[in-house]
Structure formats: C-alpha cells, structure tokens
Amino acid sequence: MRWRILYFMRVVQKFGGTSVADAERIRHVAGQVAGRVGAGDEVVVVVSAMGNRTDELIDLALEVSPDPDPRELDQLLATGEHMSAALLAMALHAMEQEAVGLTGSQAGIYSRASHGSGRIQRIDADRIEEELRAGRIPIVAGFQGVTEEADYVTLGRGASDLTAVALGVALGADRCETYKDVEGVYTADPRIVPAARRLADVHYEEMLEMATQGSQVMHNRAVEVAATNELPILVASSMVDGPGTLIHGGSEMEERNRVRGVVDDHDIAKVTLRHVPDRRGIAAQIFEPLAEAGVSVDTIVQNASERNLTDLTFTLARGDLRRAAGLMDDICEAIGADGYTADTNLGKVSIVGAGIQTEPGYAARMFRALADAEVNIDLITTSEIRITCIVHEDHMGQAVNALHTAFGLDDPDRV
Amino acid sequence: MRWRILYFMRVVQKFGGTSVADAERIRHVAGQVAGRVGAGDEVVVVVSAMGNRTDELIDLALEVSPDPDPRELDQLLATGEHMSAALLAMALHAMEQEAVGLTGSQAGIYSRASHGSGRIQRIDADRIEEELRAGRIPIVAGFQGVTEEADYVTLGRGASDLTAVALGVALGADRCETYKDVEGVYTADPRIVPAARRLADVHYEEMLEMATQGSQVMHNRAVEVAATNELPILVASSMVDGPGTLIHGGSEMEERNRVRGVVDDHDIAKVTLRHVPDRRGIAAQIFEPLAEAGVSVDTIVQNASERNLTDLTFTLARGDLRRAAGLMDDICEAIGADGYTADTNLGKVSIVGAGIQTEPGYAARMFRALADAEVNIDLITTSEIRITCIVHEDHMGQAVNALHTAFGLDDPDRV
Numbered sequence: 001m002r003w004r005i006l007y008f009m010r011v012v013q014k015f016g017g018t019s020v021a022d023a024e025r026i027r028h029v030a031g032q033v034a035g036r037v038g039a040g041d042e043v044v045v046v047v048s049a050m051g052n053r054t055d056e057l058i059d060l061a062l063e064v065s066p067d068p069d070p071r072e073l074d075q076l077l078a079t080g081e082h083m084s085a086a087l088l089a090m091a092l093h094a095m096e097q098e099a100v101g102l103t104g105s106q107a108g109i110y111s112r113a114s115h116g117s118g119r120i121q122r123i124d125a126d127r128i129e130e131e132l133r134a135g136r137i138p139i140v141a142g143f144q145g146v147t148e149e150a151d152y153v154t155l156g157r158g159a160s161d162l163t164a165v166a167l168g169v170a171l172g173a174d175r176c177e178t179y180k181d182v183e184g185v186y187t188a189d190p191r192i193v194p195a196a197r198r199l200a201d202v203h204y205e206e207m208l209e210m211a212t213q214g215s216q217v218m219h220n221r222a223v224e225v226a227a228t229n230e231l232p233i234l235v236a237s238s239m240v241d242g243p244g245t246l247i248h249g250g251s252e253m254e255e256r257n258r259v260r261g262v263v264d265d266h267d268i269a270k271v272t273l274r275h276v277p278d279r280r281g282i283a284a285q286i287f288e289p290l291a292e293a294g295v296s297v298d299t300i301v302q303n304a305s306e307r308n309l310t311d312l313t314f315t316l317a318r319g320d321l322r323r324a325a326g327l328m329d330d331i332c333e334a335i336g337a338d339g340y341t342a343d344t345n346l347g348k349v350s351i352v353g354a355g356i357q358t359e360p361g362y363a364a365r366m367f368r369a370l371a372d373a374e375v376n377i378d379l380i381t382t383s384e385i386r387i388t389c390i391v392h393e394d395h396m397g398q399a400v401n402a403l404h405t406a407f408g409l410d411d412p413d414r415v
Numbered sequence: 416m417r418w419r420i421l422y423f424m425r426v427v428q429k430f431g432g433t434s435v436a437d438a439e440r441i442r443h444v445a446g447q448v449a450g451r452v453g454a455g456d457e458v459v460v461v462v463s464a465m466g467n468r469t470d471e472l473i474d475l476a477l478e479v480s481p482d483p484d485p486r487e488l489d490q491l492l493a494t495g496e497h498m499s500a501a502l503l504a505m506a507l508h509a510m511e512q513e514a515v516g517l518t519g520s521q522a523g524i525y526s527r528a529s530h531g532s533g534r535i536q537r538i539d540a541d542r543i544e545e546e547l548r549a550g551r552i553p554i555v556a557g558f559q560g561v562t563e564e565a566d567y568v569t570l571g572r573g574a575s576d577l578t579a580v581a582l583g584v585a586l587g588a589d590r591c592e593t594y595k596d597v598e599g600v601y602t603a604d605p606r607i608v609p610a611a612r613r614l615a616d617v618h619y620e621e622m623l624e625m626a627t628q629g630s631q632v633m634h635n636r637a638v639e640v641a642a643t644n645e646l647p648i649l650v651a652s653s654m655v656d657g658p659g660t661l662i663h664g665g666s667e668m669e670e671r672n673r674v675r676g677v678v679d680d681h682d683i684a685k686v687t688l689r690h691v692p693d694r695r696g697i698a699a700q701i702f703e704p705l706a707e708a709g710v711s712v713d714t715i716v717q718n719a720s721e722r723n724l725t726d727l728t729f730t731l732a733r734g735d736l737r738r739a740a741g742l743m744d745d746i747c748e749a750i751g752a753d754g755y756t757a758d759t760n761l762g763k764v765s766i767v768g769a770g771i772q773t774e775p776g777y778a779a780r781m782f783r784a785l786a787d788a789e790v791n792i793d794l795i796t797t798s799e800i801r802i803t804c805i806v807h808e809d810h811m812g813q814a815v816n817a818l819h820t821a822f823g824l825d826d827p828d829r830v
Contacts, residue, residue: 023478057498063438064502065509072508075516076501079494083472086491087479093487094480101490105520106565127564149542150521 009174011036014046014142014164018181019238020084021051029238030091032179033137037097042132044171046142046164047088049080054143054157070115071151074144078104078152081141081160089139099137102127104144104152109163111145111153118153119221120145120162123170140167161222169229176231178218179238184245185210185217187409188262192400195410199260201246206260206352209386213350214265223247258353259362259407264400265348268298268390269321270378271328272313275338279308285335286312289327295320299381299388313379315390318344346378347396350388351403363387369406375399424589426451429461429557429579433596434653435499436466444653445506447594448552452512457547459586461557461579462503464495469558469572485530486566489559493519493567496556496575504554514552517542519559519567524578526560526568533568534636535560535577538585555582576637584644591646593633594653599660600625600632602824603677607815610825614675616661621675621767624801628765629680638662674768674777674822679815683713683761683805684736685793686743687728690753694723700750701727704742710735714796714803728794730805733759761793762811765803766818778802784821790814 013033020026037043057076061068085101092099108124131138142160145153155162161178168176185207188196202210204227211220217235226233227249236244276282290297298315316324321342328340356362366387370377375398379390391399404410428448435441452458472491476483500516507514523539546553557575560568570577576593583591600622603611617625619642626635632650641648642664651659691697705712713730731739736757743755771777781802785792790813794805806814819825
C-alpha cells in the first residue's frame with residue numbers, strides 16, 4: 001500500500017461587478033472557477049452585483065420615494081448580489097460542476113443594523129463548510145449581511161471585497177483572491193501616469209494608505225481585516241491571465257524603506273473657517289454637528305494661532321459638501337468665527353511606502369519635485385507611511401507624474 | 416367613564432404584477448393600502464414581481480445556461496418579489512406609513528424543496544404578528560417559500576394568490592383580497608363574450624372548476640386552500656374602484672342550481688393512441704412514463720372497446736406536447752398500439768355551476784346550443800358541477816357566446 005499526499009489551497013475568490021456584467025462574462029468566470037477546482041483547490045466564491053445593477057436599483061428606489069427608507073433600500077439592493085450568485089451557480093452547473101448560490105443570509109454573514117454602512121459582526125460558516133464537504137462550490141452574495149432578525153444590511157459601496165476577506169478569515173482560507181478590471185495594484189493610476197507599473201507585492205499598511213488616500217483597487221476595511229488576521233490577498237484581472245499583486249505582511253518590510261506608489265484622489269472639497277477663537281472645546285463644537293449629520297471629515301489642519309484667532313481647514317468628500325455647508329452658518333455663529341469659504345477645485349496626491357516617514361528627506365524631495373513641476377501646495381498632512389499634499393485640481397496630472405519620476409517608480413528594475 | 420367598541424377587519428391584500436409594474440403604480444398601491452389602514456383595518460400585503468420581471472429573469476437564466484439548475488432558478492426568481500416588497504414598503508414610508516418588506520424567508524413561509532412547483536408546508540407567522548403589533552404593515556414577497564435549510568422554493572406561476580390565501584389562513588384573517596387587472600370573476604371572458612357580466616359572488620367549488628378549466632382569474636390551489644379553511648376571497652380591480660367578486664362558501668349554494676359561468680381554455684393539445692389492446696395495466700404503461708417526464712395530463716377518454724382494441728385520447732397543455740411526443744413512439748411499441756396522432760387546434764369550453772350535474776337537462780341543453788351554433792364536439796367530460804366540451808379552436812368564440820346566451824348569462828337580472 002502506498003500513500004500520496006495531496007497539497008491544495010483553500011481560497012476565497014471574489015469577482016467584481018464588471019467580471020459578472022452579463023451572461024457571457026458569468027460563463028467566463030464559471031470557467032475560471034471550475035478550472036481552479038479541477039486543479040484540486042477548495043474554492044469559495046464571492047460575487048458583486050452585475051455591472052451597474054446597484055445603481056439601477058437605487059434609481060428605481062428614488063422613483064418610488066425621494067428618500068428611500070434605509071432598511072428597505074438594503075432589502076432591495078441585496079437582490080443584486082443574489083442574482084449574480086444564482087446565475088454563476090447555474091453557469092457552473094451547466095459545466096457539470098456542482099455549485100450552490102447563497103444569499104448573505106444563507107451564508108451566515110451577520111451584521112448590525114446600520115443600514116447602508118453595516119459592519120460584519122460574525123460569520124456562521126456551517127452552511128458553507130457543509131456545502132464544501134458535499135463537493136459543491138459555495139457562491140456567496142457579497143456586499144451584505146443580515147441582522148439576528150434576518151433583515152438585510154448592506155456593507156457600503158465596494159464592500160464585496162470585505163465579504164471575501166471576512167469569509168477567508170472565518171473559513172481559515174490560505175488566501176483571498178479578488179478579480180477586477182485591473183491587473184493588480186499599480187505605482188500610480190495608469191490612466192494618469194503612462195509609466196505606472198504593476199507592483200508584484202505590497203504590504204497591508206501600504207495598501208491601506210493607498211485605499212484610504214483614493215486608490216479604488218481595494219476596499220480599505222477589507223485591507224484592515226486582512227491585515228489584522230494576516231490573510232494574504234491577491235489582486236488580479238478577471239479578463240487577462242497574469243500574476244497580479246499580492247497584498248501581505250512580508251517580513252522584508254523593514255528594509256524596504258522607499259516609495260511604493262503615488263495615489264491620487266479627485267473627490268475632495270475643502271472648507272476653511274476664518275478667525276476661529278482659539279479656545280478649548282472649539283473643535284468639538286465644529287465637528288460634532290458634522291458627524292451627527294453623517295459628514296465624514298478627512299484631513300483637519302489648524303494654522304498657528306495669532307492673537308487667539310486661528311484659521312481652521314478641513315477636507316471632505318465632494319458629495320458631503322452640500323450637507324456640511326447647510327450647517328456651517330450655525331457653526332460659525334455658535335463658535336464666533338468670522339465665516340467660512342468652500343473650495344471644490346482640489347485634488348489630493350500622496351506618496352506611500354513603509355518607512356518613508358522615519359527616513360529623513362522624503363518630504364523635502366516631494367516638495368522639491370512639486371515645486372519643479374510648478375505645482376502649488378495648498379495643505380500638507382502625513383502619516384507614518386504616507387505624505388499627502390492637497391493641490392489645485394488642474395495640477396493633479398503634473399503632480400502625480402512628477403512624483404512618480406522623482407521617486408524612481410518609472411524604473412522597471414526598482415518596483 | 417365610557418367605552419367604545421371598535422370593529423375592524425384583519426385582511427390580507429394581494430397585488431399582482433400589473434398592479435406593481437412601475438414606480439407610479441407602486442405609489443398608487445401604497446395609497447390604497449394606506450387608505451385601508453387609515454380606515455382602521457389591520458392589513459398584511461402580498462406582492463408579485465413587477466410586470467414581466469419573472470420572464471426577464473428566466474430569459475437571463477437561459478442566457479447563462481440552456482437548462483438552469485432548478486434550485487438556482489428559484490433563488491434567482493425569488494428576487495423579483497423581494498424587489499416589489501422593498502419598493503412598496505419604501506412607497507408607504509414616503510407616505511409616513513410604517514411598513515416593512517419581508518422576503519418569503521423573513522415572513523416564515525416554509526415549503527418542501529420541489530423547485531419551481533413547491534407547496535406551502537407551514538407558516539411561522541411570529542415575525543408578521545410582531546410587525547403588526549409594532550404598528551408596521553408587513554409587505555410579504557409572494558410566490559415563494561423556503562426549505563428548513565432556508566433555500567428558496569417558488570410555488571409555480573401565479574402562486575402569489577396562494578401565498579396570500581395561506582397567509583390569510585395562518586393569520587386568522589377575516590378575508591383575503593386579491594387586486595388584479597380585472598374587476599372580478601365574470602360569467603365568461605369579456606374579451607370573447609361582449610355580454611359577459613361580473614358575478615357578485617361565486618362559490619369556492621365553482622371558482623375551483625373555473626380556475627382548473629382555464630380561467631386565469633385565481634390560482635386553483637389558492638381557491639382549494641381558501642375552501643378548506645373557509646376563508647372568503649375578494650377579487651377586485653387594482654385600477655378601478657368597484658365591488659369585485661366575493662368567493663366564499665355561502666349556504667344558499669344548494670338552491671342555486673344554475674350555470675354561473677362559461678370558461679374557455681385555449682392551451683390544449685390532444686393525443687390519440689390508435690388500436691390500443693384493451694387489457695389490464697395498459698393505462699399505467701401509458702401514463703407512468705408521461706408522469707415521470709413531468710407531463711401533466713388533463714382529460715383522459717377511452718372509447719368503447721371493439722374486438723379488444725380501443726382508442727385512447729388524452730389532453731394536455733400545449734407546452735408539454737413536445738416532451739410527450741418524444742415518449743409516444745416508445746409507449747406505442749411497449750403496449751402494442753398502432754400509433755398515435757396529435758392535434759393542437761383545439762379549445763376547451765366548460766359550463767360551471769353548483770348542482771347542474773344533479774339536475775337533468777343541462778348537458779342536453781349544452782349540446783343543443785353548440786349544435787345550433789354549428790360547433791362540432793370532439794370530446795366530452797363532466798364533473799359534479801361542470802360539463803366540458805373540447806371543440807375546434809376556430810369555433811371557440813361561437814361556442815362560448817352561444818352557451819353564455821343559452822344559459823341566460825346575458826341577462827343582468829339573473830347573474
């Protein structure tokens with residue numbers, strides 16, 4: 001009697017909306033999944049809604065009600081992913097591959113009832129494990145969980161990434177693979193920087209900064225959860241075969257010490273409060289009403305105080321500006337500021353790389369590169385692995401390209 | 416201290432696909448429901464999928480797979496009603512009326528896993544009762560139940576009627592109201608018989624015969640369940656205000672003794688087996704393979720035997736003919752019949768009324784009326800409250816109109 005040891009991987013594969021946009025693409029994805037299972041791996045799939053389906057459903061809701069009830073909107077939006085899961089399972093059946101489409105409810109994904117922006121609370125993976133044991137590929141509807149009362153809660157735009165990572169953690173998967181309409185994580189947005197290059201790998205923290213600073217490649221909460229649980233994520237194309245980018249927590253981090261990517265974000269507005277009295281509690285008086293109105297503030301900068309009066313500036317997403325502006329007059333009156341100005345013609349450009357903040361000279365090189373490219377800097381903020389400048393929108397292209405060159409990212413041997 | 420006793424009705428209202436076809440109609444339905452609640456009644460709503468949504472989903476499934484897996488098709492189709500439920504709940508919220516959209520799963524409707532043709536097994540109405548106590552209108556997705564494993568099972572085309580009636584029974588409702596694109600149950604199809612009149616009321620058994628014999632107004636299993644549990648059903652228009660038709664089990668039944676309606680069905684095909692040896696077990700040899708192939712046979716007629724050879728004829732839905740024909744050669748060989756013929760140019764016309772079979776003369780009057788209208792009769796079958804003739808398709812209009820007149824249904828005072 002002889003033995004053979006079989007090595008296989010347990011993997012969660014996630015396919016985004018573009019990858020399942022129509023019947024043909026769904027059949028293509030089914031072929032990919034079936035191939036992977038045929039190669040011996042154990043696969044769980046997470047799908048997004050088809051193409052623009054989520055937007056179509058939102059439009060339909062707005063036809064019915066100007067301000068759709070959040071619980072009912074979630075019940076409606078959840079159907080987008082239910083459809084994709086059922087259709088992909090059908091396509092796999094048509095290839096003689098056993099599969100089973102599961103709603104977020106059937107897959108045991110539980111969330112608190114914060115409709116439209118739920119967070120995954122726990123995953124009861126019994127059903128998925130049972131399907132795997134029975135030799136069926138579980139196809140899970142992304143973007144959603146249910147409350148203990150079985151009401152649907154959606155997890156925010158792009159959150160199917162989060163479903164995939166959370167399932168990967170719950171199932172003890174070896175890795176999570178997200179297939180998108182890009183070939184991986186790039187040193188900059190290739191639509192802006194022609195010399196942009198795919199990164200073979202990137203550290204969780206670098207990816208998190210990139211996601212937070214405007215990269216659309218991965219949902220930032222998905223990266224957070226992966227980092228906390230040390231689950232590697234592969235980002236690859238669902239259209240083209242290729243190695244993609246592996247997001248992980250490799251040990252070579254410490255020595256890396258260089259800029260890994262330039263990230264741009266055009267969805268920025270700025271509000272400046274003029275002549276704010278510089279006294280204790282003033283920030284709370286400004287930001288509490290904004291938070292209560294659901295306005296998420298990004299960067300806050302307070303200039304040095306002059307005769308106990310200061311200018312305070314914050315940035316926010318452009319879509320939140322109207323709501324914020326509706327509160328600003330009251331806020332100015334309450335705190336005794338002179339007034340406020342709002343500016344939407346701005347963009348945010350960041351360099352990201354582990355260790356760049358502890359190593360001197362990166363900030364200076366960044367400012368020099370921008371000055372040489374004749375880009376004025378409006379605001380500066382930094383984190384441990386990131387330096388961000390806010391510049392005029394019209395200068396964003398120059399700024400991103402100049403930084404990409406200045407930090408050696410154009411060079412294929414350095415990436 | 417004084418007391419006032421408030422009388423109110425607990426009612427299940429069901430709105431079909433045409434009634435919720437678009438945002439405008441959904442808002443109209445919301446207005447109707449809110450009005451009813453405002454008048455003091457306790458209302459639970461059941462909705463179908465919007466307009467042609469179910470057919471669109473089936474088309475999408477067929478694009479993905481030529482033969483969609485039945486479980487996955489049910490998971491897909493269930494989303495049609497989920498959407499309607501969420502949208503109607505939103506529309507009610509927009510009218511400041513608390514409401515909650517519920518999937519079949521959330522509403523506690525359990526079914527066995529006979530995908531595409533499930534039967535409701537039990538209803539756990541706790542969630543619905545809880546919502547009613549909290550002052551919210553439960554809006555339940557029709558047409559679906561779930562297995563104990565929470566997999567969706569659809570209940571067959573038109574089965575949202577069944578959901579409504581079953582919920583009515585489970586909730587101890589005073590009655591069930593189904594709102595459709597017709598103003599009630601008619602003495603005949605008004606598109607064929609201009610003199611057709613709305614019936615103010617109709618008995619369960621009469622309605623059941625009408626539904627089984629081709630009337631599209633009510634799903635026959637819905638009528639069965641209502642009859643067994645003595646739940647009255649009102650059929651009325653969702654577009655026009657009007658009294659509708661009450662389906663019930665009134666005590667005046669015995670004395671009625673007259674024709675209540677003429678029903679036509681164009682979805683008929685006929686298969687005749689020629690020279691079938693007349694021996695025991697022959698019927699089983701013919702109909703077992705058909706049943707196994709999922710072919711539902713309607714009427715079976717066996718002519719008198721002549722020298723131990725008989726002709727055997729059965730009717731079936733036209734859509735099932737291709738599947739049946741694929742089996743007929745084998746069946747003929749197995750039983751030693753000469754061969755078979757198939758005919759699709761047929762229609763079925765029935766007169767329905769409690770007591771007509773026990774009272775002599777109805778059959779004779781029917782045959783006379785058809786003969787006078789120059790309609791040849793192909794086959795005859797009867798039940799306790801029905802007489803059915805199968806005639807050539809081209810003669811259907813004449814046949815239905817002739818019978819409508821012959822049995823006094825043109826006369827407004829008799830209906």
